Structure formats: C-alpha cells, structure tokens
Amino acid sequence: MANFLRILGIETSCDETAAAVVARHEDGRGEILSDVVFSQLDEHSLYGGVVPEIAARAHVEALDGLIEEALHRANVSLDEVDAIAATSGPGLIGGLIVGLMTAKAMARAAGKPLFAINHLEGHALTARLTDGLAFPYLMLLVSGGHTQLILVRGVGEYERWGTTIDDALGEAFDKTAKLLGLPYPGGPAVEKAALKGDPDRFSLPRPLVGEARLDFSFSGLKTAVRQAATEIAPLSEQDVADICASFQKAISRTLRDRIGRGLMRFKQEYGGLDVDPALVVAGGVAANQDIRRTLQALCLEHGFRFIAPPLKLCTDNAAMIAWAGLERLADEQPADGLDVAPRSRWPLDAQAQTLLGSGKRGAKA
Ligand code: KG4
Numbered sequence: 001m002a003n004f005l006r007i008l009g010i011e012t013s014c015d016e017t018a019a020a021v022v023a024r025h026e027d028g029r030g031e032i033l034s035d036v037v038f039s040q041l042d043e044h045s046l047y048g049g050v051v052p053e054i055a056a057r058a059h060v061e062a063l064d065g066l067i068e069e070a071l072h073r074a075n076v077s078l079d080e081v082d083a084i085a086a087t088s089g090p091g092l093i094g095g096l097i098v099g100l101m102t103a104k105a106m107a108r109a110a111g112k113p114l115f116a117i118n119h120l121e122g123h124a125l126t127a128r129l130t131d132g133l134a135f136p137y138l139m140l141l142v143s144g145g146h147t148q149l150i151l152v153r154g155v156g157e158y159e160r161w162g163t164t165i166d167d168a169l170g171e172a173f174d175k176t177a178k179l180l181g182l183p184y185p186g187g188p189a190v191e192k193a194a195l196k197g198d199p200d201r202f203s204l205p206r207p208l209v210g211e212a213r214l215d216f217s218f219s220g221l222k223t224a225v226r227q228a229a230t231e232i233a234p235l236s237e238q239d240v241a242d243i244c245a246s247f248q249k250a251i252s253r254t255l256r257d258r259i260g261r262g263l264m265r266f267k268q269e270y271g272g273l274d275v276d277p278a279l280v281v282a283g284g285v286a287a288n289q290d291i292r293r294t295l296q297a298l299c300l301e302h303g304f305r306f307i308a309p310p311l312k313l314c315t316d317n318a319a320m321i322a323w324a325g326l327e328r329l330a331d332e333q334p335a336d337g338l339d340v341a342p343r344s345r346w347p348l349d350a351q352a353q354t355l356l357g358s359g360k361r362g363a364k365a
C-alpha cells in the first residue's frame, strides 16, 4: 500500500493523556501533524508515585479536549483520518479503558478502522518515524516500568533478549531518590545531585555483570545505597551528591556490560547487514546524560549507530501510537474488532517467559 495515510492516535496507559495525528507519506516517510500531551505529574507528585484511580479520572477529564486539539492542530477532521489507534496495553487498566473506549466510540461513529496498539510496540517503532530506520535493530527501553532489550525484526516481530528480574531502571532511580530525601520523579533529581558528587566515593554492586544472559537487576543496588546512606547518616548535601554519583556510575558500568553483550550477539546474528547496525534507546531514563554518553561510547566501540529520538518521543506520547497504527495499516495487517479488550499485561514477545519479580509495576511503560 503506497497511499498517503493519516491516523489519530490516543495514549492513556499511565500518567500522560495524549492525542496525536501522524501521516505516512507514499515513500514511507512519517510526519507528525500534531502531538499533544497532558502530563498528570502535578496530580501524582504529592503521593510520590502514580495513583491509578487519580490517573483514570484525569484521563476522562482531559481526553476529549486533547483529541479535539490534536485534530485542530493537524487541520484534519475525523472524517479525513484513515483509522484510529489507541493503546490497549500494557498499563493501568482504568486509563486503558478510558482511551480504548473513546477510540471504539469514535471508530464506530465515523466508520473508521480501529487499531489496538501495544504501548511497547509504540516505543519500539518510534525510530522508524523519526529516523526512517530499517529492520532489524536493537532497542533498549528504560522507563519507570520497564527495562528491556528488544530485537525489532519487523512490524509485529519482536524478540525480548533481556529484561529486569526485579526493579525497572527508572524505579531504581525513583526509590534511590526517595530514600535520599530527593523529590519525585527521582531520575532528574538524582542526575542533578550527581553532577556535584564523587562517583568513586562509594563502591556499589554491579548486578549480573559478567553473566552471559542479557537480563538486568537493580534491587541489590538500591539496598546497597540504603546501607551506605544509613552508615554515614545524617547525610550532608555532599554525601547525597556522592551517593548519587556513585549510583549512576554503577548503573553506567552495568549497562556497558549488559548492552555490550547484546550488541555482540546482534553482530553475530546479523553480521551481513548493508548498513551499520543500530541501537535505539527509549523511555524516560533515556534523558539521563551519563547513561546517554555511556551508550553512545559503547555504540562507537562496537560500530553501531546510536539513535535516541527527541526526548518528547522517547517518553510517553500518542504520536508513537498513531505511527504503530500506520505501520500496521501500511503493512496491510488487519484492523481490530470493536470487541478488543484492554490488557494490563501484554508482553511484546509472547514467547518470552515472565521472569520472577519483573514488571511488578508492569503498569508503567
Ligand atoms: O518513560 P517515562 O517518562 O514514564 C513511564 O515510566 O511511563 O519514564 C519515567 C521514568 C521515571 O522513573 C523517572 O525517574 C525516569 O524515567 N527519569 C530519569 C530521568 N528523567 C526521567 N531517570 C534518570 N535520569 C533522568 N534524567
């Protein structure tokens, strides 16, 4: 199919309410016509984390207005879009219901096909929207709810090579921040404090480093941070900075080892590609400069291109959901029926086993 296509996308799986209109040109190029996001951060920060009930209500209140705004900014009417795509999992079930039901009602009323999209697939395909990346490539998703290394082979073809066996990386940042008395969300606060700290003052564990499997583990690191903090309490500002810097260093070293092995495996399996292989990073933790530098250097060493889409498209948004729908539409994959149900758990790779303790906050992606 080589037509010019446009899709309205809706995202409500966690604490961002978002709507977007994205086009796919005849040559396969993607173009974001509008992309509106309402972050509920203020409503949750008081509680130090996302409260599902508050999130669901906030989605109900914001979504209609955001959809109108997205269509208006894109200068298209509902009649003019080719389909509607909505996140139908994984995520917080209340929010998923709000987004998917809205999409179903609109699809029914306007007589448009509906695509129920896996949120992780949205993250996985974003680099094709921003950079026109060809398959196959590796993707590292590091957010508040996920830490996964995924082989992206094609639309709908994903292989999970590694995942966390306990906490997600963003969760480790958030918990570390909390125990050091830093504000939520913890990632940016830890990164800022670390700038003035000594990364060599504390020697923190680097879990699973050296092991052949490509999984991650971060809960031991968090425990070690707690021990270090307890031993030297009360903490001065400099102590907090030193712990944060040491924590980030341990993470960068861990990622170097884990992802380095992933890159080598990719080269072994896909040695004959015409272009340099690529590693894509997505998720809120991808904002961390130290982690970015680590991954960039690692890619350079292994002859990989390092692709980090603009931060707005690395974190939760509806443009990636619309684009995933466009990929399916262009690939002539069937739309979903109006009886499709939201799924709070929905692994991208159906063959991958659930690892003990992983995805406890599977709600967040
Ligand atoms: O992808 P995201 O915006 O939302 C979901 O998880 O759905 O990711 C949020 C996570 C939080 O855990 C936050 O602490 C972390 O990303 N994060 C960071 C940074 N900015 C956000 N972690 C480390 N360094 C940062 N600069």
Ligand code: ZN
Pocket (backbone or CB within 6 Å): 119, 123, 143, 283, 315, 316, 364, 365
């Ligand atoms: Zn996400």
